Amino acid sequence: MTGSSAPTQSPARLVVVLSGRGRNLAALIEAIDTGRLDARIVLVVSNRLDARGLRIARLAGLPCAAIDSSAFSVREDFDRALAARIEGAAPDWVLLAGYMRILSSAFVQRFADRLINIHPSLLPRHPGLHTHARALEAGDARHGATVHFVIPELDAGPPIRQASIAVRPDDTASELAERLMVRVEQRLYAKAVGDLVSGRVQLREGVVWRDGRIQEHCPNEDHDPIASS
Numbered sequence: 067m068t069g070s071s072a073p074t075q076s077p078a079r080l081v082v083v084l085s086g087r088g089r090n091l092a093a094l095i096e097a098i099d100t101g102r103l104d105a106r107i108v109l110v111v112s113n114r115l116d117a118r119g120l121r122i123a124r125l126a127g128l129p130c131a132a133i134d135s136s137a138f139s140v141r142e143d144f145d146r147a148l149a150a151r152i153e154g155a156a157p158d159w160v161l162l163a164g165y166m167r168i169l170s171s172a173f174v175q176r177f178a179d180r181l182i183n184i185h186p187s188l189l190p191r192h193p194g195l196h197t198h199a200r201a202l203e204a205g206d207a208r209h210g211a212t213v214h215f216v217i218p219e220l221d222a223g224p225p226i227r228q229a230s231i232a233v234r235p236d237d238t239a240s241e242l243a244e245r246l247m248v249r250v251e252q253r254l255y256a257k258a259v260g261d262l263v264s265g266r267v268q269l270r271e272g273v274v275w276r277d278g279r280i281q282e283h284c285p286n287e288d289h290d291p292i293a294s295s
Contacts (some may be wrong), residue, residue, distance in 0.1 A: 078105040078263035081157040083148075083165045088119020089247055090184060090255050095126050097256035105263050111148065112214040113167055129155070135167060145173040149182050152177070159262060162216065163255070178194050179269050181216040182262070184255045186246055188212060188228055188286075193221035196200040198246070199239040205239040209242060210286070211251045213258035215269055224274045226267055227258040229287040249289045 070118050077098075088170060097103035111122035113135035123130040131151055138144035152160055153176075162183040174181060189212040192204075201209040201276040210230030215223040229250045233242065261267035267276050274281040 075158065076104055076263075078158045079156060080105050080181065080259070081109045081111065081155050081160045082107055082119075082123075083152070083160065084110065084119040084162050084163045085114050085117055085166040086119060086164045088122040088164070089115070090251055091119050091219050093252035094161070094163070094256055095122070095128075096260070097260075100115045103256050103260050103263070104169060105159075105259065108157060111124065111151055113144070113148070113165070119164070133141050136223060141167075142170050142172065145170045149173050149176050159259065161255070161259065168220065169216070174216055174218050177216075179215065182213060182226070182259070183216050183221075183223070183273060184211055184213050184251060184258075185221050186211050186243070188230055189221055190212060196239075198243040201233065202239060202242065206233055207289075211246060211254055212284075213255055215274070224269065224272065225252055225284040226261060226274065227285050227287075227288055229254045231288075232290050253289075254287075 097207045110130040188210040208230040214225045217223040
């Protein structure tokens with residue numbers, strides 16, 4: 067990545083790309099509606115016609131589209147169709163929110179420096195899938211989520227923000243995933259996007275700058291679970 071991100075127009079134009087339930091989408095909508103995020107969602111797009119996140123988008127009155135990835139035999143052909151639909155919405159930022167496909171390098175480069183993802187682990191630990199089970203198998207004391215810029219290498223882009231919770235001795239992968247979603251992911255994504263749209267965080271020549279200085283350490287907030295949660 068060789069370009070640089072900069073403060074965007076107000077409100078910033080967001081495209082959200084998803085495959086599933088849309089819980090992070092719902093959190094972003096709430097952050098916008100309550101004035102915590104100076105942005106508007108100009109498109110929600112999914113690779114699945116039956117994605118539950120599309121229903122959330124429709125109920126919120128947001129423009130939405132579905133491009134069935136199973137109808138494409140070549141990944142790059144689907145990515146070109148998806149990219150064209152996204153470009154048509156003229157976004158400042160493209161947010162992956164539970165998007166369950168690996169993107170081609172050409173797609174990533176097309177949206178370089180403005181393509182963002184939230185990943186359910188404390189990267190660089192546990193890139194890829196099944197992060198909650200892997201955290202438990204590794205005996206991790208803490209588990210969390212990372213919002214990061216997307217580069218062609220999987221889950222390897224520069225981090226913007228992280229947050230974590232304590233792993234309980236009796237946690238199952240599904241329990242840990244649910245608690246992480248509610249206590250961390252749905253709070254973290256809007257905060258990180260807020261950093262970007264305000265210009266507080268910028269990417270310059272592949273390096274994250276925060277408040278005018280190189281971000282040497284990614285902000286990592288601890289969100290210990292409430293006993294009754």
